Structures are given as structure tokens and as C-alpha cells.
Amino acid sequence: MITGEDIHKSFGDLEVLKGIDLHVEPQEVVVLVGVSGSGKSTLLRCFNFLEMINSGKIIIDGKEINPKKDNLSEIRAEVGMVFQHFNLFPHKTVLENVMEAPVVVKKEKKEIAQKKGLELLDKVGLGDKADVYPSKLSGGQKQRVAIARALAMEPKVLLFDEPTSALDPELVGEVLQVMKQLAEEGMTMVVVTHEMSFAREVADRVIMLDKGRIIESADPVTFFENPSHERTKQFIQMVK
Amino acid sequence: MERIQTIFAIFLDTWPGFLEAVVITLELTAVSVVLGTLLGLIFALMKISKSKIFQGIANFYITVIRGTPLIVQIMFLYFGITEIVVLDAFWAGSIALGVHNGAYIAEIFRGAIQGIDYGQTEASRALGMTNSQTMRRIVFPQALRRSIPPLGNQFIITLKDSSLVYLIGVSELFAIATREAAASFKQFETYIVVGAYYLALVLIFSYLLKWYENRLDVDKA
Ligand SMILES: Nc1ncnc2c1ncn2[C@@H]1O[C@H](COP(=O)(O)OP(=O)(O)OP(=O)(O)O)[C@@H](O)[C@H]1O
Ligand SMILES: [Mg+2]
Numbered sequence: 001m002i003t004g005e006d007i008h009k010s011f012g013d014l015e016v017l018k019g020i021d022l023h024v025e026p027q028e029v030v031v032l033v034g035v036s037g038s039g040k041s042t043l044l045r046c047f048n049f050l051e052m053i054n055s056g057k058i059i060i061d062g063k064e065i066n067p068k069k070d071n072l073s074e075i076r077a078e079v080g081m082v083f084q085h086f087n088l089f090p091h092k093t094v095l096e097n098v099m100e101a102p103v104v105v106k107k108e109k110k111e112i113a114q115k116k117g118l119e120l121l122d123k124v125g126l127g128d129k130a131d132v133y134p135s136k137l138s139g140g141q142k143q144r145v146a147i148a149r150a151l152a153m154e155p156k157v158l159l160f161d162e163p164t165s166a167l168d169p170e171l172v173g174e175v176l177q178v179m180k181q182l183a184e185e186g187m188t189m190v191v192v193t194h195e196m197s198f199a200r201e202v203a204d205r206v207i208m209l210d211k212g213r214i215i216e217s218a219d220p221v222t223f224f225e226n227p228s229h230e231r232t233k234q235f236i237q238m239v240k
Numbered sequence: 241m242e243r244i245q246t247i248f249a250i251f252l253d254t255w256p257g258f259l260e261a262v263v264i265t266l267e268l269t270a271v272s273v274v275l276g277t278l279l280g281l282i283f284a285l286m287k288i289s290k291s292k293i294f295q296g297i298a299n300f301y302i303t304v305i306r307g308t309p310l311i312v313q314i315m316f317l318y319f320g321i322t323e324i325v326v327l328d329a330f331w332a333g334s335i336a337l338g339v340h341n342g343a344y345i346a347e348i349f350r351g352a353i354q355g356i357d358y359g360q361t362e363a364s365r366a367l368g369m370t371n372s373q374t375m376r377r378i379v380f381p382q383a384l385r386r387s388i389p390p391l392g393n394q395f396i397i398t399l400k401d402s403s404l405v406y407l408i409g410v411s412e413l414f415a416i417a418t419r420e421a422a423a424s425f426k427q428f429e430t431y432i433v434v435g436a437y438y439l440a441l442v443l444i445f446s447y448l449l450k451w452y453e454n455r456l457d458v459d460k461a
Contacts, residue, residue, distance in 0.1 A: 048366055050362055050365060050366065073365075073368050073370045074368065076365055076366055076367070077367065077368025078368075079366075080367075081363075081366040083359060083363060085359055087359035087360060087363035088363075089360065089363070089378055089382075090382065091381050091382050091385065100367070100377065101367035101369060104369060104377060105367065105368040105369055105373070106368075146363075150366075150367070153368060
């Protein structure tokens with residue numbers, strides 16, 4: 001569904017991604033782990049062109065993207081992203097947050113976007129919050145709205161960058177629950193998280209990024225019980 | 241005691257004329273703030289644009305306006321404008337104050353736009369919005385809301401600064417005060433009266449602004 005081939009990305013002299021090859025199958029859930037600074041966020045951001053790669057290829061749904069020629073807004077519309085800090089639009093109600101992109105980007109009719117928006121809010125358990133402003137919500141509720149907002153564009157892939165890291169511990173579960181449900185419904189997902197229980201339970205594949213390289217890629221059982229790389233073992237020890 | 245009576249007498253004597261002048265002062269202020277807001281928007285956009293030329297023009301304008309006295313700007317623009325087109329003093333004064341305001345309002349807008357969390361822009365882009373959609377629908381509305389308190393402040397400053405255009409013959413509050421003072425020979429008392437008018441206007445407007453800000457907070461906070 002989304003493929004990166006030999007992706008290189010530098011910020012100035014600092015090479016952050018040193019040749020990443022990653023192929024994510026349709027309906028697959030890939031969890032990306034790695035220590036701080038290993039390039040997890042950068043990789044996700046390259047996948048939806050918030051960062052431009054220096055070399056390599058990105059292929060979405062069978063089509064290689066040429067950042068110079070292709071309309072990047074259209075491509076981003078197909079690759080949803082959920083951020084650590086939610087980034088909801090504070091001047092819009094919860095429902096307006098969810099309707100915004102369908103109406104503005106896809107030119108969907110307001111009534112249709114509203115109906116779909118309400119369905120999505122119901123799905124993340126927030127149907128009763130449609131008309132409140134984000135500032136009235138808890139962190140967990142905000143993140144669930146952010147997920148609904150991303151889903152409203154019917155993306156082919158959903159990228160999550162530490163979606164629960166900014167949450168109080170007691171609010172993490174409700175967000176993971178929604179993500180788990182999405183995974184079960186067959187959403188293709190790439191998830192950066194420190195929630196190892198989520199990786200164990202939900203991931204089809206866990207990938208370890210270290211200093212800009214993929215050093216381990218395995219199903220969760222193998223990854224956690226029998227990792228091949230020394231750095232992976234250390235990492236698993238560390239997060240335990 | 242006698243002084244206070246005189247002040248009161250002057251007030252009673254002059255209020256019809258002063259009230260007319262209050263209207264002119266308010267019109268002057270409103271027109272120049274609206275003009276300043278338009279200019280401020282244009283120059284703020286130029287300043288945050290990627291074009292070095294636009295940035296240069298905006299920087300030049302802001303630097304010159306902030307680096308010279310308002311009274312010089314008024315004279316300069318008045319004589320400059322009236323050389324090119326026939327314009328009455330009110331409009332010349334409004335334009336001068338507007339051009340002056342524009343530089344300050346540009347900085348208000350620029351600060352507000354740049355103060356919006358970059359995450360807002362990233363989230364919009366990630367949803368497939370173009371740059372201009374992101375600006376129009378997400379960044380500007382939030383920046384505008386944040387600009388309202390400093391814009392209100394700028395309105396109050398302009399209300400007071402507008403007194404300077406009496407120099408080019410606009411019959412606003414201060415001009416009426418100088419006339420009344422000269423006619424009555426009661427300078428001290430007349431200027432107290434005109435000071436009270438300004439103070440009352442500023443207080444009323446400050447109060448309205450507070451009320452409006454509170455209402456915004458209740459809506460969105
Ligand atoms: N816009 C940028 N400009 C310069 N350097 C950057 C930029 N973004 C990231 N970096 C650097 O790239 C490296 C990788 O950053 P990245 O955010 O991808 O790491 P991460 O694995 O997501 O870490 P974390 O767990 O802390 O979020 C870091 O050294 C970071 O400082
Ligand atoms: Mg990160």
C-alpha cells in the first residue's frame with residue numbers, strides 16, 4: 001500500500017535516514033520503534049511529504065510519487081496522519097474539525113460531510129461532543145477526534161506519530177482501543193509508539209529503527225522473544 | 241472652587257461644538273484604523289512571504305514609519321498628497337493616520353500569524369489542504385482572533401494620536417479646544433475639558449474591548 005525504497009534524508013549535514021526500505025501491505029499494521037532521534041518521525045513525515053526525501057522512492061498504492069511533478073496536496077489527502085499533540089483546530093467545533101478537509105479538499109457537500117462526520121465521531125465514541133470546541137475535551141478525547149478527522153478523508157494509509165505520548169496514563173487506553181478497532185477493520189497503519197503492549201497485540205510487524213536504518217523487522221512474537229540484533233535486545237530491555 | 245465652576249461653565253458652554261468634534265474624532269479614528277488594517281494586512285503578508293522583494297518593501301515601510309515622528313508623517317503626507325490630488329483635510333488626515341497605523345498593525349498581524357502553532361499548518365497539510373487553504377481557513381482566522389486585543393489597543397492609541405491632525409486643519413476635538421481656548425482666554429480650563437472628553441472616549445472603548453474579549457473567551461476557551 002505504501003512503499004519506501006532506499007530512502008535517504010538529511011537535515012543539513014545530519015543524515016537522519018540512511019537508506020530505508022519498507023513495504024507496507026494493504027491492511028497491514030506496522031509498529032515502528034527505536035530510541036529518540038533514530039528517525040521514526042522523520043520517516044513518517046517523509047511518507048506524507050511533510051518532509052522531502054533527498055533520494056529514493058516512495059510508492060503509494062502502486063504509483064511512484066514524483067514530488068516535483070505530482071500534486072502533493074492530493075497525495076497527502078490519501079495518507080492520513082495523527083500527531084502526538086493532536087493539532088486540532090481550536091477555532092472550530094469537534095464536528096467542524098472532522099468536516100473541514102472533506103468539504104475544503106474533497107469539495108464534499110456540507111450535509112454529506114456532516115453526516116459522515118457524525119458517524120465517525122460515533123465510531124470513536126464522541127458523538128455527543130460534536131458541537132463543543134476542542135479546548136473542552138480531555139487529551140484522550142482530543143486524540144480520538146484527531147483520528148476521526150484523519151479518517152474523514154478516507155485515507156489509504158494512516159500514520160500515527162506517538163499518538164499517546166502526550167496523554168495522561170489513564171487516557172492512553174481509550175485511544176489505543178480506537179486504534180485497535182481500526183486495525184481490526186483492516187486499516188493500513190504505520191504506528192510509532194512506545195506502547196509495547198499495543199505492538200504485541202495489534203501489530204503484524206514490528207520494526208526497529210536505529211540511527212536511520214532498519215535493523216530488525218519481524219512479527220511481534222519473534223521481535224520480542226527472539227530478536228536477532230543486539231540493539232533490539234537492549235531496546236526491549238529498556239522499555240520493559 | 242472657582243476654577244471648578246469655570247470648568248463646568250465652559251463645559252456647558254461648549255458641549256454642542258465639542259460633541260460634533262467628538263464625532264469627527266471618532267470618524268477619523270475609525271477610517272484610519274480600517275485603512276491601517278488593510279495596509280497592515282498587506283504588509284504583514286509581504287513580510288511573511290517568501291519573496292525577498294516583498295519583504296524588503298514591507299521592512300522599509302515599517303522601519304520608516306516606526307522611526308519617524310507621527311507629526312512629521314502627517315505633514316509629509318499632507319503636503320505630499322495634496323500636491324497630487326485635491327483632498328480635504330479630513331481625508332488627508334485619515335490617510336496619514338492610516339498609513340502610520342498600517343506599520344504598527346502589520347506587526348500585530350505578523351506576530352499573530354507567526355504565533356500560531358506550526359502544528360496547525362502541519363495538520364492542515366497532512367489533510368491535503370493547500371498552502372492557501374491552510375492560511376485562509378486555519379491560520380488567519382486564529383491569528384485574527386488573537387489580533388483583536390492589540391488592534392483594540394491600537395484603536396485607543398489612534399484615538400489620542402488623531403489630535404495631531406488639528407495641525408492640518410481638521411476640526412476634530414483638539415482643534416475645537418484650541419479655538420475655544422483662544423476665544424475664551426481660559427486655556428487651562430478648556431484643556432481640562434477636552435482632556436476629559438478623550439479620557440471618557442478611551443474608557444468607554446476600553447470597556448467595550450474588555451467585554452468583547454471576555455465574550456470571545458467564553459465562546460472558545
Ligand atoms: N526539521 C529538522 N531540522 C533539523 N534536524 C531535524 C529536523 N527534524 C528532525 N531532526 C533531527 O533528526 C533526527 C531524527 O529525528 P526524529 O524526530 O525523526 O527522531 P525520532 O525517532 O522521532 O525521535 P523521538 O522519539 O524523540 O520523537 C534528530 O537528531 C533530530 O534532531
Ligand atoms: Mg518522533
